[in-house]
Amino acid sequence: MVWEHFTIETVDADCIRACCNQCKKSFAYISGSKLAGTSHLKRHIALGICPVSRHNQGKDQPSPYIPAPRTNISANGNFPRKRHRAANGVGSIYISEDNYSHELAKMIIQHEYPLHMVEHSGFIDFARTLQPQFNITSVTPVQEQVMGIYFREKHKLLDLLSGMSGRLNLTVDLWTSNQSIAYVLLTGHFIDNDWKLQRRILNFITVQFPDSDTAFSHAIADCLTDWGAEDKLFTVTSDRSYAKEKNRDNLRNLLSIKNSLILNGQLLINSCYARILRSLAQDAIGSMRETIEKVRQSVKYVKTSDAHEERFTKLKQQLQVPSTKHLMIDNLTNWSSTYQMLMAASELKEVFSCLDTSDPDYKLSPQMEEWEQVETLCAYLKIFYEAANILTSPVYPTTNLFFHEAWKIHLELMHGANSQDFFVSCLTKPLMEKFTKYWDDCNLVLAVAVVMDPRFKMRLVEFSFSRIYGEDVETWINIVDEGLHELYLEYLVQSLPAPTFIEGENDTLVKTEPQEEGLLSNTDGFSDFDIYISDIMSAQHMKSELDQYLEEPLLPRVQDFDVLGWWKMNRSKYPTLSKLASDVLSIPLSTISAESVFDMREKKIDSYRSSLRPSILQALVCSKDWLQHESSEVPLGISTEISAAAVKTEF
Numbered sequence: 001m002v003w004e005h006f007t008i009e010t011v012d013a014d015c016i017r018a019c020c021n022q023c024k025k026s027f028a029y030i031s032g033s034k035l036a037g038t039s040h041l042k043r044h045i046a047l048g049i050c051p052v053s054r055h056n057q058g059k060d061q062p063s064p065y066i067p068a069p070r071t072n073i074s075a076n077g078n079f080p081r082k083r084h085r086a087a088n089g090v091g092s093i094y095i096s097e098d099n100y101s102h103e104l105a106k107m108i109i110q111h112e113y114p115l116h117m118v119e120h121s122g123f124i125d126f127a128r129t130l131q132p133q134f135n136i137t138s139v140t141p142v143q144e145q146v147m148g149i150y151f152r153e154k155h156k157l158l159d160l161l162s163g164m165s166g167r168l169n170l171t172v173d174l175w176t177s178n179q180s181i182a183y184v185l186l187t188g189h190f191i192d193n194d195w196k197l198q199r200r201i202l203n204f205i206t207v208q209f210p211d212s213d214t215a216f217s218h219a220i221a222d223c224l225t226d227w228g229a230e231d232k233l234f235t236v237t238s239d240r241s242y243a244k245e246k247n248r249d250n251l252r253n254l255l256s257i258k259n260s261l262i263l264n265g266q267l268l269i270n271s272c273y274a275r276i277l278r279s280l281a282q283d284a285i286g287s288m289r290e291t292i293e294k295v296r297q298s299v300k301y302v303k304t305s306d307a308h309e310e311r312f313t314k315l316k317q318q319l320q321v322p323s324t325k326h327l328m329i330d331n332l333t334n335w336s337s338t339y340q341m342l343m344a345a346s347e348l349k350e351v352f353s354c355l356d357t358s359d360p361d362y363k364l365s366p367q368m369e370e371w372e373q374v375e376t377l378c379a380y381l382k383i384f385y386e387a388a389n390i391l392t393s394p395v396y397p398t399t400n401l402f403f404h405e406a407w408k409i410h411l412e413l414m415h416g417a418n419s420q421d422f423f424v425s426c427l428t429k430p431l432m433e434k435f436t437k438y439w440d441d442c443n444l445v446l447a448v449a450v451v452m453d454p455r456f457k458m459r460l461v462e463f464s465f466s467r468i469y470g471e472d473v474e475t476w477i478n479i480v481d482e483g484l485h486e487l488y489l490e491y492l493v494q495s496l497p498a499p500t501f502i503e504g505e506n507d508t509l510v511k512t513e514p515q516e517e518g519l520l521s522n523t524d525g526f527s528d529f530d531i532y533i534s535d536i537m538s539a540q541h542m543k544s545e546l547d548q549y550l551e552e553p554l555l556p557r558v559q560d561f562d563v564l565g566w567w568k569m570n571r572s573k574y575p576t577l578s579k580l581a582s583d584v585l586s587i588p589l590s591t592i593s594a595e596s597v598f599d600m601r602e603k604k605i606d607s608y609r610s611s612l613r614p615s616i617l618q619a620l621v622c623s624k625d626w627l628q629h630e631s632s633e634v635p636l637g638i639s640t641e642i643s644a645a646a647v648k649t650e651f
Contacts, residue, residue, distance in 0.1 A: 002038045005045050005053075008132050016132055020044060022052035030132075101136055105145035109623045114608050115139045115146075115616075143616060150619035153626035157200060161227055166191050166582045167234035167256055170202075170223070171591040172216055174242040175603040177610035182210035184219045185603075185621070187591075188227075189396070191582040195568035199396045199588070201625040202227060204618040216243060217250040224254065231256050234583050235445075237591055239272035257490055263444040263483040271441040273402060273589040274597050277388045280409075280431050281335040281381060282600060287427055288377055292338070294366045295345050295374060298352055299327050301362060311359050316351045323347035336388070336598035339381040346374050373423060380428070383412055391590055391597045398563055398585045399449035400456075406446055407464040410439050414468065445587060447480045448487065452581040453563050454555045488546045491580045545577040 006018040009026065016030040018041055027044070028036040044050050108115060117123050118136050127134040136142065161168070168190050175183040186203045203223045207215050216238065224230045236251050248268050252260040255267060285292060302312045316323075325344035330337040345352070349371040355362045366374070387405035390397045413435055416428030447461045461480055466473045543551075555566075563585060571578040596603065609617055 002041045002045075006041055010132060020050055020052075023050050025050070100131060100134065101141055101145050102149070104136065105142055105149055106627065108142065109146060109149065109620055110627060112620075112624070115142050115612075118142055146616065146619050146623065149627070150623045153623055153630070157626060158227065160192060160198070161188070161190070161229060163193055164190050165193065166232075166579060166586070168224075168229050168232045169235045169583070169587050170220060170233065170237070171588045172220070172236060172238040172243065173591040173603070174210060175605055177605040178607050179610050181605070181610050182207045183605060183617075184210075184216065186219065186223045187588070189586045189588045191564065191586050195564045195582070197396055197398060197564060197586055200629070201622050204621040206614040206617075210242070211244075213244070213246040214250055216247045217254065220251065220254055235267045235269065235587050237269040237272070237588050239275050239591055240270050241272075241275065243270060245270075257487075259486070259490065262487050262490065263448065264479075266442055266445045269442050269445065269587075269589065271438045272591045273406075273438075274388060274391055274592040275590075276435065276438040277384045278335060278598070278600060279434060281339070281384050283431060283434065284377060284380055284384075284427065285335065285338055287430075288373060291366060291370045291373060292342065294364060294370065295342060296330065298362075298364045298366070299329055299341060299345055301364060303327055303329055308359065308362075312351060312355060315354060315358055316348065319350055319354065321348060321350055333600050334598045335381075335600055336385055339378065339385055342374055342381070343378050346371060346378060349374075376424060376427070380412070380416070380431070383409055388597050391592070392594050394594075396588070399446070399587045399589065400453040400563060400585060402589045403446040403450035403460070403464075406439065406443075407468065409435060410468055411464075442589065444480060444483055445584075446589075448484050449584050449587065451480070451484060451550075452567075452584050453561075454549075454552075454566055455557050455561060457550055457554060459554060485546060488544065488577065488580055491576050492544070495576050495579070545574045549574060549577055 002018075005021055006027075007021055008029070009017050009019050011017055014031065018027045018029040018038075019025070020027070025044075027041055030036065045053055104118070107113065108117070116139050119138060124134070124137060127136075168188050171185075171187045171189070173185040173187070175185055177183070184203075184205045184207050185201065186205070187199060188202045189197070189199050192198050203219070203226065205219045205222070207219060209215055220233075220236065224233060233254050233256050235255075236248075238248070248270050251268055252265075257267060260267060302308050312327075323344075325347050327344050327348070328337070328341055330341040332338075349366075349368075352365050353368070353371075356365060387409060390401055390405065413428050413432040416424050417432040419425045419428070447465075450456050450460055451458055453460075458477070458481070462473075462477055465476050465480075469476050555561075564582070567574075567578045567581045567585075574581075590597075592599075605617075609620070612620075
C-alpha cells in the first residue's frame, strides 16, 4: 500500500530513493547493498507527518495509508512471538545484475521464449516494477548468459560421460524449418556409474545437405569427437523416413564393435519405434475416415452447446448407461486424442442412437454397424496406445521392455490379417505388412535385450517366436542364440589383457610367465606339462558367463523389477556379461522425445529460432534438456568462469 503514496526515483546505479507523491519529500530506500525498508514511509503517511496529507484530510482526497491494528493475543490465546527481521532474509537481499540476468536466461531456455523479449517495453516495465535496477534491454547480455549456462552444463555432462565404463548409444533425428533448413538432433543413451539409464541431447547441428550420403556420418563423427567418445559408439538408431540405406552403411565404421554385422547388422537400427506406431495408428484411422468423421461431428454437436450437452446427459441417465468416460473433441495432430474420443463415444453409442428422439435437430448418428467397426478399431488403437505409452514415462525405458510390446503387436496383427471377418482382415493386412518391415529391422536386438532380463532369458524368446514363426521357430531361435554368443565373444576378447610378443630368430613367439623352478627341480620333467594339460582340459569344460547365466533358473516376475539394479548387484559374478547387458539394455528404440510420442507432425523449428546463429540455437536446445537434470545449483561465479573464454569466441 505504501507505493500508492510514493514513487521510486533512481538517483544513480547505487542509490534509489522514494518520493512522496503529495509533499514531494525524498526518502532513502536503497543505497548500495542496503535496503532501508518501508516503515519510515508508512509513518510519514499514517502519522500525518506529511503536511499535504494533513491539509487534505478534510477534502475529497485519497485516504492516507492506515496500517492494520495490532493485536497482542493470537487466535489460540497465546501471545504472538516477536518477529525479527533476518539479516539475510528476502527483504534485505540486494539482487545483483548477474543474479537476475542468469535467472532470466534460464527462464528463456526452459520455456523457449524469444531472446528479444527483453527488448519489449511491456517486459521492461514489468521487470523494473519487480527490480528497479533491472538494466537488461538488449539481446547481447542474454546471449552471453545463455552461452554461459550451456558451457557450464556441458562441462558437467562431459564429466558424466568421461566417467562411464560402458558404451554410448545414439539416436539421430531430423528436424526442419519453414526456411527449408535441416537440423540433426543427436541424443546419447548410456548407463552411468551408478547403473542408471541416462538420456541426454548431445548436439543440435545445422546440416546444409541432409540428402547427401555422408550428412549423418559427418554429424555423428563431429559429435563423438566433441564429447571424446570416438571409441565408445555401440549403436545408432534413426528412421528410414529420412535416413537412406547409404547413410546407414556409412555409419558402420564409427561403431566400436569390430564386427558391425553382428545380429544381422541390427546395431544400426533404421526404424523408430514411436514413428511406426504413429504410422500404424494413422493408417488405421485413415481407413475409417468417413465413419470417424460422423463420430467427430456427433461429439462436436454435444460438446459445443450447453443445451445439447444437458439433453445428452439427461438421456444418458434415463438409459442408465454405466460409462464413466467424458466426451472430448480430438486434436487432429495427436492420434491418441482421436483414440480417446472414439473410446468415449463408442461407450455412449446407445445415447447417440436415441438422441434424435429427444433432440430432433440431431441427425448425425452413425449406424450400429459403424459403431461396431469403431469398437474394433479401438481394440487395435488400444494396443498401439499402450505400446507407445511406455515412452511417456519420466524415466526412459530399458530396451527389454520394448520386446514385450513389439511381439504382442506382431501376434495380434498376424491373427487379424488371417481373420475370417472381412472388415478385420481388410483393416489389419496393410498394418501387418508395415509392421513386419519394422520387426525384421530390429527383432534380434529386441530379443537379445529381453534375454538380458533374468526373469525371461531365452524362455520368452522361445515362447513368442514359436507363436510368430511356427515351423521355422528353431531357425530363428538359433539366429538369436548365435548372435548373442558372437556378441558376448566380442566383449570377452576386449576384456582380455593384450598378449606380449617377443621376437625370436625365426618366429614370433608368445612370451610366457617365467617359472619359479627350473627343469632340474622336477623329478621327470613332465610336472609342468601335466599342469599345462590340466589347465587346457578344465578350460574346455568351463562354462562361459553367458552359458552359466542362461542355465540358471528364472527370477520370479515382479512388476517393478529393476533390471539394471539386478545387473549392478551381480556384476562381480558376471564381470564381462554385465558390461554387455548394460550396453544392450540402454539401446534406444525411438528417436522421438516423450512429449512428441503421439504427435502426427514432424518436428519443425519456428522462423525466429531458425534465424539465430547455429551456436546460439544449439545452446538453447541442449541447455533446455540438460537443465531438466540439474540436481544442484552451481554458484554463478563458476558458470561465469567456465564460460568466460568460450563466450568470447562466440561473440
